[in-house]
Amino acid sequence: MEDTYQVIVVGAGFAGVAAAKKLGRKGVRVLLIDSNNYHQFQPLLYQLATSQIGVSAITRPLRSVFRRYETVRVLTASVATIDAAQRSVTTADGVTLRAEILVIAVGAVPNFFNTPGAGQHAFPLYSVTDATRLGTAITRLLDQADRNSEGLVDVVVVGGGPTGVETAGAMAENVKYMVRKYFSPELAARCRVHLVDMVPSVLNMFSTKSQRYATERLQKVGVQLHMGVGVTEVRTDGVALADGSFVPAQIVVWAGGLKAGDLISTSGLTQGKGGRVDVRPDLTAPDVDGVYVIGDAANITDSTGAKLPQLGSVAQQAGKWAAANILADLAGGSRTPFRYVDKGYMAMVGRGAAVAELGRKRIQLQGLFAFLSWLLVHLALLSGVQQKVRALFSWLNGYLLHSPAQVVVSGPTEKELSGLTLPEVRPAPPTEAGLEKE
Numbered sequence: 254m255e256d257t258y259q260v261i262v263v264g265a266g267f268a269g270v271a272a273a274k275k276l277g278r279k280g281v282r283v284l285l286i287d288s289n290n291y292h293q294f295q296p297l298l299y300q301l302a303t304s305q306i307g308v309s310a311i312t313r314p315l316r317s318v319f320r321r322y323e324t325v326r327v328l329t330a331s332v333a334t335i336d337a338a339q340r341s342v343t344t345a346d347g348v349t350l351r352a353e354i355l356v357i358a359v360g361a362v363p364n365f366f367n368t369p370g371a372g373q374h375a376f377p378l379y380s381v382t383d384a385t386r387l388g389t390a391i392t393r394l395l396d397q398a399d400r401n402s403e404g405l406v407d408v409v410v411v412g413g414g415p416t417g418v419e420t421a422g423a424m425a426e427n428v429k430y431m432v433r434k435y436f437s438p439e440l441a442a443r444c445r446v447h448l449v450d451m452v453p454s455v456l457n458m459f460s461t462k463s464q465r466y467a468t469e470r471l472q473k474v475g476v477q478l479h480m481g482v483g484v485t486e487v488r489t490d491g492v493a494l495a496d497g498s499f500v501p502a503q504i505v506v507w508a509g510g511l512k513a514g515d516l517i518s519t520s521g522l523t524q525g526k527g528g529r530v531d532v533r534p535d536l537t538a539p540d541v542d543g544v545y546v547i548g549d550a551a552n553i554t555d556s557t558g559a560k561l562p563q564l565g566s567v568a569q570q571a572g573k574w575a576a577a578n579i580l581a582d583l584a585g586g587s588r589t590p591f592r593y594v595d596k597g598y599m600a601m602v603g604r605g606a607a608v609a610e611l612g613r614k615r616i617q618l619q620g621l622f623a624f625l626s627w628l629l630v631h632l633a634l635l636s637g638v639q640q641k642v643r644a645l646f647s648w649l650n651g652y653l654l655h656s657p658a659q660v661v662v663s664g665p666t667e668k669e670l671s672g673l674t675l676p677e678v679r680p681a682p683p684t685e686a687g688l689e690k691e
């Protein structure tokens with residue numbers, strides 16, 4: 254592979270895709286590297302895990318996203334190390350690539366806060382793989398409970414932020430409607446969903462009114478709340494809490510926080526809170542030239558110096574802003590400090606129920622209007638027309654008819670996978686002319 258890229262972008266999430274698109278539109282030669290050959294839409298992962306939506310609604314092949322961008326090359330490869338000072342990256346198969354400007358947009362990984370057993374026994378929810386694994390585990394557990402007329406099905410969700418609330422709400426509604434309809438009311442009566450957080454209320458970043466609404470709504474659909482008490486250990490049979498109690502569970506979902514992945518620590522960049530890079534106001538990394546860090550991998554501040562949350566809207570806007578600054582770099586102009594347009598935040602609680610606090614003035618909506626706004630905003634943000642259509646049909650099906658998008662969520666078992674040899678690219682034999690001889 255030739256070393257001719259002006260910009261290398263590592264990571265094709267909200268931030269990396271936004272940056273690569275803006276640069277590609279201006280004819281900049283970009284290499285976009287991601288370990289997946291698709292872009293995944295994280296805000297709907299919980300719907301994938303709870304059978305409300307299919308994989309093809311929340312993923313889009315990167316080569317399809319960039320099919321009209323002649324100067325953007327997509328490379329599917331896992332980056333093993335980053336050398337920020339050299340503006341180079343080395344892939345897991347040992348290829349080193351350099352560029353004039355490096356953009357690090359590798360997102361985050363779950364933060365288990367050193368909770369014993371969490372890394373081994375809890376299900377994180379940060380990727381399509383995570384969500385598929387969780388959905389498969391839930392479906393298998395329900396099938397097993399259906400064969401055994403006495404077994405209980407307990408799920409604990411750790412973390413009362415938007416991801417935890419959305420997941421617990423969707424699971425409890427599945428019990429109330431889907432399990433009752435597709436399995437039996439008797440099995441539904443044996444299922445419990447628990448939500449645990451060390452802070453006293455769900456949706457800590459929202460107003461008290463929104464918190465109260467979400468709490469009442471979750472309780473109404475049967476979620477058992479354990480607020481103001483931390484998890485001290487995750488075991489195969491449940492979670493131990495700081496007050497000495499124990500909540501039995503076969504499945505523990507971890508929605509308890511994020512940190513930067515190990516890749517950042519290979520880069521030589523100084524790490525701040527959560528292992529993220531404290532970027533300058535113009536989104537460049539300190540102490541090196543020509544390196545930008547954006548999205549969940551960075552601690553980004555607004556114009557007042559306050560740290561912005563790890564949100565898709567922050568990542569997307571930072572991606573576009575970094576691209577504008579890179580265009581200025583390439584043209585010999587000057588960079589400008591990032592200005593975030595705060596559109597507020599929202600969380601789905603269940604069918605016809607959501608909370609939204611919109612804009613800088615935090616206009617509060619609860620209930621049906623918030624629910625409809627949530628659907629519209631997420632539909633608008635989803636990448637790809639086919640994906641939007643699929644999501645819309647799944648929502649109509651699920652919310653109007655209580656019919657899950659995927660009754661069956663199942664990957665191959667380890668037994669089915671073992672002994673399978675996956676095909677590999679045949680290496681071309683070296684020849685002088687570079688052409689293979691007969």
Ligand SMILES: Cc1cc2nc3c(=O)[nH]c(=O)nc-3n(C[C@H](O)[C@H](O)[C@H](O)COP(=O)(O)OP(=O)(O)OC[C@H]3O[C@@H](n4cnc5c(N)ncnc54)[C@H](O)[C@@H]3O)c2cc1C
Binds near residue numbers: 331514548
């Ligand atoms: C379950 C969930 C729900 C959420 N809901 C919302 C919401 O409702 N609203 C909202 O605004 N935000 C939401 N967020 C947050 C939002 O999704 C993130 O802030 C956003 O995705 C961050 O974008 P990013 O581009 O920095 O990282 P990501 O979107 O995580 O993208 C990082 C990319 O880097 C790639 N990558 C990582 N390591 C490597 C490597 N070593 N080599 C190659 N590629 C690599 C990954 O494959 C990935 O494609 C949610 C997050 C989660 C997990």
